[in-house]
Amino acid sequence: MSIQLGTKKVGPNQMVISRKRATLLLHSQIVGRYPWLRDILERDGCLRGKVLETLTKEQRRIIDVSLEAMITRASDEWVSLSRVEIAEGKTQCTLCGKKGIKWKCFIRNKISDEEMLVGSECVKHFGFRRDGEKTLDQLIKDAERLWRLQLLGEEFDGVIERLEGSSSFLDSQPIVIPSRLARPYLSTARELRYSLDKFLDGKVRRGDEELHKESMLRSWNNFRRRIDEIERHVKEFSGHPFAPTRAIAQSLIRSGNWNVIEMLRENELITALTLHRISERGFLRSLIPRWNIIFESTGAVFHEVHDTRPDYEFEFRSHRGIRFVVPHSKLSMAYGTMIFGEKPIEELSAHKLFGMSTLGGSYSRVVRELLAPMINRTGYRIENIHVNDGSVVVREGDDTFLVIEEEAMAKSLVDLALGFSDQSRYKVLSFFQSPRHRRYNRRQLDALREAMRGFGESPTGRRSAR
Ligand SMILES: [Zn+2]
Numbered sequence: 430m431s432i433q434l435g436t437k438k439v440g441p442n443q444m445v446i447s448r449k450r451a452t453l454l455l456h457s458q459i460v461g462r463y464p465w466l467r468d469i470l471e472r473d474g475c476l477r478g479k480v481l482e483t484l485t486k487e488q489r490r491i492i493d494v495s496l497e498a499m500i501t502r503a504s505d506e507w508v509s510l511s512r513v514e515i516a517e518g519k520t521q522c523t524l525c526g527k528k529g530i531k532w533k534c535f536i537r538n539k540i541s542d543e544e545m546l547v548g549s550e551c552v553k554h555f556g557f558r559r560d561g562e563k564t565l566d567q568l569i570k571d572a573e574r575l576w577r578l579q580l581l582g583e584e585f586d587g588v589i590e591r592l593e594g595s596s597s598f599l600d601s602q603p604i605v606i607p608s609r610l611a612r613p614y615l616s617t618a619r620e621l622r623y624s625l626d627k628f629l630d631g632k633v634r635r636g637d638e639e640l641h642k643e644s645m646l647r648s649w650n651n652f653r654r655r656i657d658e659i660e661r662h663v664k665e666f667s668g669h670p671f672a673p674t675r676a677i678a679q680s681l682i683r684s685g686n687w688n689v690i691e692m693l694r695e696n697e698l699i700t701a702l703t704l705h706r707i708s709e710r711g712f713l714r715s716l717i718p719r720w721n722i723i724f725e726s727t728g729a730v731f732h733e734v735h736d737t738r739p740d741y742e743f744e745f746r747s748h749r750g751i752r753f754v755v756p757h758s759k760l761s762m763a764y765g766t767m768i769f770g771e772k773p774i775e776e777l778s779a780h781k782l783f784g785m786s787t788l789g790g791s792y793s794r795v796v797r798e799l800l801a802p803m804i805n806r807t808g809y810r811i812e813n814i815h816v817n818d819g820s821v822v823v824r825e826g827d828d829t830f831l832v833i834e835e836e837a838m839a840k841s842l843v844d845l846a847l848g849f850s851d852q853s854r855y856k857v858l859s860f861f862q863s864p865r866h867r868r869y870n871r872r873q874l875d876a877l878r879e880a881m882r883g884f885g886e887s888p889t890g891r892r893s894a895r
Contacts, residue, residue, distance in 0.1 A: 432481045435493035441479035445492065448475045449525035449551060450500055456523075457503035458540045463491065504555040510535040511561035513549075513568040515576040522548035524555075532569055574629040581628075581642070588649055591656070592622050598656070602663050605673040605690065607697040610662055614655040621648040670715065671699040671769075680709040701769055705761035708739035713757050716768065717741070720760070723767045727779035742789060745779065748799075748847055752789040759785045783849050792839035796821060799846035800838070807857045818881075822874070823861065830874050831866045 431438040439445060446454070451470045454460045460467045465488060469476055481489055514533045521528045523545045530548035536557050537544045552565055559565070578589065591598075595618040599606050606614075624645050627633055633641045666672045673693040681689050689706045696703060699712075707713075713734045720731045720741065728746040735742060740754040761768070763775035763785065775781055788795065801811050804823070812830065813822040821838060823831040841860055844850040869877060 432478050434478075434481060434489060437493075439478035439481065441477065443478040444475060445478060445481065446470065446476035446496070449554075451475045452524045452526075453503050453507075453555065454499065456538065456543065456545060457506050458538070459499055459502045459506065463499075466492075504557060506538050506540055507536045507545075507555075507557045508539060508560040509552050509557040509565070510537055510544075511559075511563060511568060513565070513572040515572055520546070522546070522551055524548075524551045532572065534565070534568075570630075573631065577629045577631065581645075584646060585649060588621070588625065591652070592618060592625070595622075599659075602659070603667045603675055604663060604669075605675070605678050605693050606659055606662070608694040609697075610655070610659050611694065614652075614659060617648060617652040617655050621645070621652050624648060666698075669698065673699055673703075674709075674712070677707055677709040677712055681707070684708070701761075701766045701771065704765040704768065705758045708757060710734050710739070713739060713741070719768050720764075723764060723777070724782065727777065727782055729779060729782055743786075745847065751791045751795060751843075751847075753783070753786040754789040755782065755786040780849055783844065783847070788840050788843050792819070792836045795839040795843055795846050796835050800842055803845055803853050804857055804861075807854055807861075809857065809861050825861065825868065828870045830869045830871070831861060832869065832874075832877070833866055 431440050433439075434445070451474055455467065455470050460470070465484075466476075469480060473480065476492075481492070484492070512535045516530050516533045519528045520530050520533060522530050524547050527548055527550070530550075532549040534547050534549050534552045535544055536547055536552065537560075549565060549569060563571070578585070581588075595615070599611055599614070624641065625648075628638075628641055628645060677699075678690055678693070681687075686706065689703060692703050692706075693699065699707065717731045717734075724731070724743075729743050730746055731741050731743040733742045734740070734757075735754055738754075739757045741757060741760065742752055742754050744750065744752055760782075763781070764773045764777065767773050767777075796811070804811060810824045811821060812824050819835045821833050821835050823833060825831055838860075839846075842856065845853045845856055850856055
């Protein structure tokens with residue numbers, strides 16, 4: 430005898446709602462709309478064909494038309510969590526009641542917040558939406574790895590963390606780690622990761638496990654020894670004046686000088702070979718006291734590192750206040766060996782130092798205080814200095830005048846001003862006689878000044894400072 434359900438015929442013992450579907454419905458909010466159905470499911474744990482006879486026509490119609498949608502709604506209420514654990518003993522799936530499931534998967538009801546422990550088969554069967562990025566298979570693989578990791582015991586505590594941070598460990602040290610330490614560190618890390626993955630992914634043959642574990646333990650101990658070595662090295666050298674700091678490495682990376690970093694890794698410390706290739710401000714500043722000892726006899730006094738360029742600012746004791754700048758790279762190529770207590774490549778003299786430097790301002794002082802008396806002795810005469818636009822008017826003859834940029838004059842003749850050239854008269858003359866300076870008579874000069882006032886331009890073409 431069968432029962433009519435819509436267009437189908439159902440046998441008296443046939444399942445209309447299976448046990449696991451019944452459990453899902455009972456744990457879901459949707460069933461609250463059908464108290465009669467909830468009562469049956471609570472009483473029987475399922476719905477068989479013969480019970481249909483006790484239902485009203487309308488209730489039967491609901492079962493026939495809406496059951497599938499109800500189940501879908503019920504499973505939509507649940508999300509499967511990113512938590513999968515390996516099950517032990519006779520763990521039971523809450524939905525289907527199966528005992529001895531292998532994986533404990535956790536699902537949570539979005540409405541009631543209830544959590545439920547189910548087997549992976551039921552997660553797949555109901556297709557619960559995932560909470561998180563990983564697929565169920567990935568979660569199961571993770572859980573399996575975790576379980577195997579626990580089998581390894583305390584001897585391997587921290588192994589995963591150490592391996593995961595193995596490359597950032599080197600980069601996070603306060604100094605550049607030399608290759609002789611970094612290379613074996615990275616290769617033991619690779620070796621350990623390989624054999625650990627093999628074990629955690631269950632790819633070690635049964636029977637080989639003990640042997641594999643022993644070899645893993647050796648790798649792990651090797652790896653930890655390498656870490657200790659690096660930590661000892663950092664402790665010993667991080668205060669060393671020539672240890673390549675992280676700031677130095679970062680500035681080299683910013684400028685794309687990977688080869689210099691490579692050299693520092695090989696040499697361990699900054700040497701005469703790498704000194705001139707480094708431009709990090711903090712390091713350059715740390716060298717100033719050393720340069721001052723080296724240049725003591727030349728009368729040069731180093732003060733600061735230039736704001737924007739890897740240059741030093743210095744002055745000669747004989748002419749305080751007249752600033753020069755010299756590039757660190759030039760200075761180190763000539764005298765860098767002396768920083769390390771060796772002989773210089775260039776002969777050490779004020780003259781040579783002067784030769785690699787440029788005047789760093791104080792042009793008016795150089796022109797007015799130092800050059801004016803020398804120029805006057807040659808028959809030329811400084812008429813006028815326009816401090817605001819930086820030009821100088823020089824009288825050449827009774828009615829001939831030159832207009833020259835003060836900076837150009839100071840830079841060209843500063844060697845005379847400081848006594849680094851003995852051919853002063855000849856140099857002054859050849860500078861002024863050069864055809865590159867334009868010549869004016871008094872009338873033209875006045876007109877030029879008039880025009881300048883109008884346009885705010887200097888006669889040498891430079892924008893007025895005002
Ligand atoms: Zn199940």
